[in-house]
Amino acid sequence: MNDTVDKLVIFLAKRDGIDKLVKTFQYVSKLVNWQVEATHPDLANRFKQWEVASGLSRKAFRTGRFLTGFNALRRNPGSTPTFKLLAVLANAGEMVYFFFDHFLWLSRIGTLDAKLAKRMSFISAFGEAFGYVFFIISDSIIMKQGVEEERKLVALEKQEDSKEAKEKIRKIRGDRVMRLMAVAANVADLVIALAEIEPNPLCNHPLSLGVSGLVSAWAGWYRNWPS
Numbered sequence: 231m232n233d234t235v236d237k238l239v240i241f242l243a244k245r246d247g248i249d250k251l252v253k254t255f256q257y258v259s260k261l262v263n264w265q266v267e268a269t270h271p272d273l274a275n276r277f278k279q280w281e282v283a284s285g286l287s288r289k290a291f292r293t294g295r296f297l298t299g300f301n302a303l304r305r306n307p308g309s310t311p312t313f314k315l316l317a318v319l320a321n322a323g324e325m326v327y328f329f330f331d332h333f334l335w336l337s338r339i340g341t342l343d344a345k346l347a348k349r350m351s352f353i354s355a356f357g358e359a360f361g362y363v364f365f366i367i368s369d370s371i372i373m374k375q376g377v378e379e380e381r382k383l384v385a386l387e388k389q390e391d392s393k394e395a396k397e398k399i400r401k402i403r404g405d406r407v408m409r410l411m412a413v414a415a416n417v418a419d420l421v422i423a424l425a426e427i428e429p430n431p432l433c434n435h436p437l438s439l440g441v442s443g444l445v446s447a448w449a450g451w452y453r454n455w456p457s
Contacts, residue, residue, distance in 0.1 A: 237456045241455055251447075252288050253284070255280065256284035257447065289331055292328055296325045298324075299320075299321035302317070303321050320362075321361065323358065326356070334350035334354055337350055352426065355422075362417075376405060383398050412453065414446075418446040421438060421442040
């Protein structure tokens, strides 16, 4: 059996799966808090508590996550010098993000000095933003190469009615969709990181943060959902 419930169970068994679910809770509650803050302060406070609890829970789930980037560089650093450089920069930023996120979590729950939270938050967000810029560049280059390859295959398929060409086109299009989801999630998370690094009315508006968080969460749902 492999119905929707089976897929949901598999999805939630993954660390990324449960993270995206709790991230949805976090940013839906942020948007609800913003909407009812003026008219129903008591209800807004409840949703604010849900938002904070969800954010702290996600940090606990991500314990040791910085090793993912290290392992990616160790196992698959990139096929060309350009992609190797992009991989090093992207994963280095992400490793800084997840590593210092541990200290941010510990300071916010009171294990470490609460005064450290602001500094850890800035360093973590800076690493996140830095890494995501290079992940976006890498995915964009690969998608561009995929479009060029697809055009050649489409021309070949029209001339020879090649089944192999059709299969390659299908794989290229599937990969493009996944990379578009990755770019959408990374751009959304970049907005959230910029709100922490350089606060401004646009990025720090609850609507901007809420929508960005949901775009990131739901793009992650799509990418991690079992096929």
